[in-house]
Amino acid sequence: MLINPNDYVQLLQIAIILLMGINIITFALKKNQFQFIANVIMLAAIAIALFNMFSSGVVQSQNYVYIDKFSELLALLLTITMLLINILSYGAKESYRLFAIFSSFALMGMYFVAFAASFIMILIGLELMIMPTIFAILSSRAKSTEAAVKLFIISALSISLLTFGITLFYGGTNSVSLIQAPTSRVVEIALMFIIASLGFEASLSPFNLWVPDTYELSPTYLTGMLGGINKKVGFIALMEVVLLAFVQYEGTFSLILSVIAIITMFYGNIIALSQNNVKRLIAYSAISQSGYILIGIAVASQYGISASIFQIVAHSFMFIGAIAIVAFMEQRNRTVISDYIGLFNDNKFAAAALSIFFLGFIGTPFTIGFIGKFMLFSSAIYGNLLVLALIGILNSIISVYYYLKVIMSMFTNKERRSYFKMNTNIAVVVAICLIVTIAFGIYPQPLISASGAAASALFAR
């Protein structure tokens, strides 16, 4: 039976609605296993639909929704990473059912952003994403209240600024669609508000001070979701907004985003140097990675955007993989770097995997991180932003210092050896992230052409 490519759109809609419906029903039934299997099946179905849409090149446009290769690729990424987080969170026995239902709502919001053709969709989508995330953090354990409250207050600030920015945009253009806006003072002010509010979502300095606290205090699978998925949604929104609505202001936003990228890279890397808590260290490193991703958007060329999309994919998998190892260590109450000494003796797989993820963060050849950073820095050079590329390289080398500190402590010998067994769900997540990190590091061509196609689709809108 052949399915017409356009039917996948119908299938996608049904699957997304079913995902939420099934979650509500299984939640009421109080069956963890049921809910988990239903989630996995539905997410896999959505991923298959999106994959088929991507390969058959479906383009559909309505007033509020626009489906092309850009949104399909990123929605596919969001689905797969959400699947990974679902597998990871299955270890948190009691809170899993609540998390699953909240995450399905958050995923709905993320799709809104990825498929958005208007500011309203982005606004609703971000709101729909962030609220369930906060509830999930809040409901997991008592210690997380602080994390949730911080996230809530700053997100409220950010959403109100976004609303205000959209209002100003409407004032200047008489439209809330993501269309090319004419140059006017009001629209320029709108751009500033929107950059500030999306800077919160994408954890860019100076709108990201909540990040280390919230990442550290949240349950670890939610840290994975915050850094691996939610943050990327912020970048998707940023790319759509600046490249579709504010093309006229390329000089302005390019300069602003360059400066923000530089501040973000230095802020993340320099503070990470002195961190002892591995989870917090990864949080700061994620901040600096946001700075690298922003380089491609600041360049604002088609190649730059494809580099950013590539690095978004790369960082999602490396981050979730690294966070999964942190979750594995937390089960044994090991949090600081000195607890990681001799991990190679206790569990070779965990130590090797975390080393590879860190080498990927650094940008070592034969990992996905190298290709991403190479694309970003070369796009900056081609876009005549040589300084940005050099600062990026300087930061990459500063970051070697703290990543190597953790790697070396894992490979140090120690006297007393104990064997740590890894839970199956964590091992599955780590293995998948590891395969992506290495496979696309050695043979990156499929992902490069996919992100190139996504970038050209965005420019063709």
Add this chain to the structure above:
Amino acid sequence: MIFELAIIPIFIALLVLAALKKENRAIKAIALVGSITPLAFLPSMIQHMGSITSINWLSIGPASLPITFSILPINVLLFATISIIAPLVILYSWGYMDKKSEDKSFYIEMLAFEISMLAFSIAGNFILILIAWGFLSLTSYLLIGFYGKPESARAARKTVTIILIGDIAMLTGAILLWHSFSTFQFSSIISIMQSSPINVTAQVAMLLILIAALTKSAQFPFSGWLPAAMEGPTPVSAFLHSSTMVKAGVFIVIILYGMFQAANLLPLILAIGIISALLAISNALYETHIKRILAYSTIEELSLMFVAIGLGAFSVAIYIFIVQAFYKALLFFYSGILIKANSNEDIYGMRNASKNKPMYAAALIGVLSLAGFVPFSGFFSNVSLESAAMSNSLLIYLLVLIIDLAVSLMIMRWFTVSSASETKKTVDAKRTVNYYLVSKHMYLSMYIMAFLTIISTVLILYITSIGSSMVGFGYNVNSALILSPIEAAIATAAVVAGLAIGYITFNNKQHKDASLSILLFNNALTDKIYYYLAAFFFEMSIMLSDLDFIINDIFDRMGEDTSYSSGIVRKVQNGQISTYAIIFAIGLLALLAYMIIG
């Protein structure tokens, strides 16, 4: 025809094999076979001499990453040197690394180290250089910190700080060059730079690459890490000091000679070489740790290579570059045997080495080669370097002569003190010294190395033709090598004087601190001047090598944990949500202010 690439799969296969096998004997054998394999590629490399092959590794959008292999005579020379010395080092390790548990990771790391250096030796563009450079740093870091003692961790950390400075400089320099010439390939950049007037960007880039070379070759002011790296196992030191790692810095200056020439950096290279040599040799005269003396002498030899390059004596630089590898490996092999036999690392703790006649004779070959005694390789390198210096200026000539004299004194002190016979009857019965218990593999590789040291002298006959053949490949160099009889006579006199003073002074073990007073005729005033000078240079040098502690100190104050940190960041990252909101608002206001002003 990219036959060089065949090395990589062979090595990967060997690494996998080594990782899978459980028996130690198998791992040792595999490591030896693996390390000797590259020799098989030499005939075909010589056949394709002068070819430059480029393959495209990655091509993304407008950007591409080509990897270029270059088979020029100097590349082949280094390749051959590595692949001759590596199997001997592995054979030596069979005896030296006697703890069974350490075998596997040690041999794998050594093989990885060798591959990185082999890739480095045939690199024809910056991409391959950078990859090999990174892997060299990583593997050397692992090998230096191999024993996992606190001191070795500290040494490895010190090493990594300096190496990172080099990495930043290297990457930035390569990117700046690419930005100005839009190519990574050496031969293209050299021809462009030699034909057009130099611009500032290219000059800055070359300066950065020079800094990178200085960090790798442990030259002033980055020399602090090499003596500290002596904490590693002796085979590692032998390998690291002879043909790998520290040679990388000099080698990059040799192959980029045309660029440094075009950027007018040769006088700077000369000055740095002289300063480093003086600094290193004065430290070597103080030191009593058997391997650390050799480390300082390595720095001094590398400095002389820089001096030769700075003088424009291209062939001399290549000659010292190759022959030094053999006699330095030989001396490290000897010191490893002494360490094993005496269970001590101080030269005053060694005894009765002269009783073992074959070993003593083999070591003497190394000592005389290093000192520059008449028929040995060091003699030719001394004389040719001094002749080149003489044609430049008298001052440089005198400085080089003083350095040569001090070198012969230093190595004689090292040799005499460490091999002196035990005369007193107060020997601890438990600490018997038995050279017959040391593994025969260590002796075997030492004797082969002594033989190779003598053979390597013959290179002097061919070095001029090698140098002039480089001219054919676009290297605008002066390949002449002068051996004037007057310089030879003066050099011999200086070396004999140094050896004689060293032997007479240190033959009885009384003069523990005699080094300084002998060099400066025991004068209180000169003693003081010397002390301050040495102290000044030493401080300059350790200032940079201790940079990691300064960095750490700053950041410890800045960041740490939110609950007990201090400084600027504490005020910002204080866990208070109101502060975060205020910072957010400041950021927004800054954006709006920019919009209003701009």
